[in-house]
Amino acid sequence: MRFFRNRILAWKFGKYYSTMAVLLGLLMVTGCTSKETAKLKFSFHLNKKEEFIASNQIAIWLQNSEGNYVETFFVCDYLSYGGYTIPDVCPNWVSKSDWQKQSGEVVDAVSQATPDVGEVVLEFDFPGDELAPGKYKYCIEVHVAENYNELYAGDIEIEESGEPGISEVAVTYQPGKYEKGSGLLSNVKVQFEK
Template identity: 30%
Template sequence: MPDRTSRVIVPIVVITGVAATATGTYLHQLPDPPAAVAAGEAGERPAPATTALLPETAESLGLVRVSYRLHRIPTHASNQIAVWIEDADGAYVRTLFATSFTANGGYDRRPESLPRWRQTAGWADASTEEIESASRPAQDDGEHTLYWDGTDRDGVPVRPGRYTYRVEGNVLWERRVLHTGTIELGTVASTSRAEVEYLPEETREEPVLVEDVRASFTPGEPLDPGTVTTFTRGS
């Protein structure tokens, strides 16, 4: 596999709260959204449904923020995280974040690293462009926010509807957490909170890696991809 651990990329997903030691600068930070009204193990991936192609001139519906609190665990075989979007039918839409060790092929050496995300995304067959757009440095403790502009893995705007956001984390070796929530995209602002699943249940006894996972959608809010430049490094 070619070396994919260091690249200059221009993604359309913006990440705040990245480790201060990362060799890159995030140039675009968006303000917190206005108050919004709360909205109401994987097999083969289904074909996309709500992400069906729109006309090329169609604009994205708005901006989704996925936020969470991270607690780094001082041990090996831990701290691997992936955040991604699925449509209402469970079809993969886009990866917002994946720690660069796993995203760039570390799962060959550590197969238990983020298996739900890798299977859902078909990551072994991901293009170089998609890997570059998702791969990020490991994050430090604290609050983190990812921004999704409402486009799929090919940059095509998705249709209005309910979407699922997931945060998978390797707590220790094969012990993982999976946070899952849904968010409505349309003409009305919405917010939600994710629920956590421990895989296996004994993971509940391990230190907390990710908590307070939530999302918000602001209709009509744009994100300019040309304002962001970053680097990736090993994690």
């Protein structure tokens, strides 16, 4: 009888610990934490140009209200892994980010394939406390061809309250509009959500 009772107790405790292990595993897998997450969402239409083949190299980054570089969210693979050394390709981003000094982990984390022509939606999740509340400037730089680039920029408010913020965008053509065509992006929208 004693053997049987010990087996039952072992089974009950074993079942208890197994259940706890499963619950803890689920919490870790689902990322159940008390931290809120925030999201920056960039959406635009990447236009096809019939007159020429556009480079379409893109970099997206954030600056603080003083114009200092904060973080790169997206950069095309080619640009990230060596294209940044070409002086005329996304020079604003190269200058601000000091990309050649970034670690391999940072480069790998933000580098992706060049988006296809059409609708593009890029969402970036991060811990809600990673960016201090305040006004930021976002920049989307697109290399057109030769030494021509387009810089789409605007201000976005990061609200502690989590109120969604939507931004208006302005475009600057550098060194001017490309004679064979410009306006690689249209319907540019940037939104912050918490």
